[in-house]
Amino acid sequence: MTQSESATFDLAIRALESFQIEIPSWGFANTGTRFGKFVQAAAASTIEEKFADAEEVNHLTGVTPTLALHVLWDLPNGIGDVAQVRSLERTTGIRAGSINPNLFENQEYKYGSLCNPSATVREVAVRHVLDSIEIAKQLGSRDISLWLPDGSNYPGTQSIRNRIGWLEEALRTAHDQMAPTQRLLIEYKPFEPAFYHTDIADWGMSSQLARAAGPQARVLVDTGHHLQAQNIEQIVAWLLHTGLLGGFHFNDRRYADDDLTLGSIDPYQIFRIFHEIQTGLADGLGPDIAFMVDQSHNLKGKIEAMVQTVVTAQELWLKAALVDREQLAALQNSCDLVAAEELFRGAFWTDVRPLAAAWRKTRNLPADPLAALRESGYVERISRERGSRHSAVSSYA
Ligand code: RM4
Ligand code: MN
Ligand code: MN
Secondary structure, three states, rough: OHHHHHHHHHHHHHHHHHHOOOOEEEHHHHOOOOEOOOOOOOOOOOOOHHHHHHHHHHHOOOOEEEEEEEEEHHOHHHHHHHHHHHHHHHHHHHHHEEOOOOOOHHHHHHOOOOOOOOOOHHHHHHHHHHHHHHHHHHHHOOEEOOOOOOOOOOOOOOOOOHHHHHHHHHHHHHHHOOOOOOOEEEEOOOOOOOOOEEEEOOOOHHHEEEEHHOOOOOEEEEEOOOOOOOOOHHHHHHHHHHOOOOEEEOOOOOOOOOOOOOOOHHHHHHHHHHHHHHHHHHHHOOOOEEEEEEOOOOOOOOOHHHHHHHHHHHHHHHHHHHOOOHHHHHHHHHHOOOHHHHHHHHHHHHOOOOHHHHHHHHHOOOOHHHHHHHOOOOOHHHHHHHHHHOOOOOOOO
């Protein structure tokens, strides 16, 4: 190894050592679109199966020690299910990650949850959020990630401003119930299921709401929740600047909230986001950003898609780490545009797969986690075990 090769190797090892990503329980379950669902024999339908699949992904990649849980899907009996989750944590070595309240499936939420004009429905929704906070407390989970389906479909049918007030009130109540170590992550989305107005439509609204809720509230950026052509890394820069960046839900999209696998459509975008985060971290900003995956694997094999996602995330993180930030800063300051862009793109075009494989070797992980998954026979085994049971499928969206 030359001196510069060994410096790159050290840098790569440091970058990968600092990278972990949380995977979602719902990424292992049968999901579909509003047009239909294609059932997979290997899909997980119980919390035991989701933990088992998460264990397999972590076993292969070494960087997914936590599993995001959706309260209604994973803890249908609420706090009553905490003991079971704790026992699964012990047997699988996977810890419960962020806790996701579900405010979008019950019939009473037809006109909204925390923003519903009915005080009674708002109370039901607030209660569910408070229960979710309690679940998170008992599981030792730091983050409650809150996504609302709230909004309206037709102009003039709801008071947008009244709904802001109700939402602020609900978020303050939730915030006050959190332990000092917990955080409330407020996710935004410009549309769907509401198609005229969404109560938390963008990062500005999430930021304002986080400020109104209290110091432990932050913004959650779901990469699929932006209008076409929006510059997400600029949003990231602003959130780092304002200290409000709480975390990410990673996925990719071509048209809307497609929930495709990370980096499948536009890997350069994730690279740019990672670069922004790494410059922030170097400046001491955003040390506790939560990286989470939020995807729906409708056609790809669930576990295969998850491993592919995690490996892609690592590769893009590593590419971003290869940007010589000092040199880039100098080129930016001297406005040497082409040289700056070439340096930036050069890192993106570097094939980092050998470096990632070398890092895996240092951790006794398979050099190629996808190939190892194929060789392991895990998917075939669970397909045999689970296949016969899938008649009814749970819904995702
Ligand atoms: C939403 C949003 C939430 C996720 C649900 C299933 O579009 O991304 O984070 O929990 O989907
Ligand atoms: Mn999301
Ligand atoms: Mn989404």
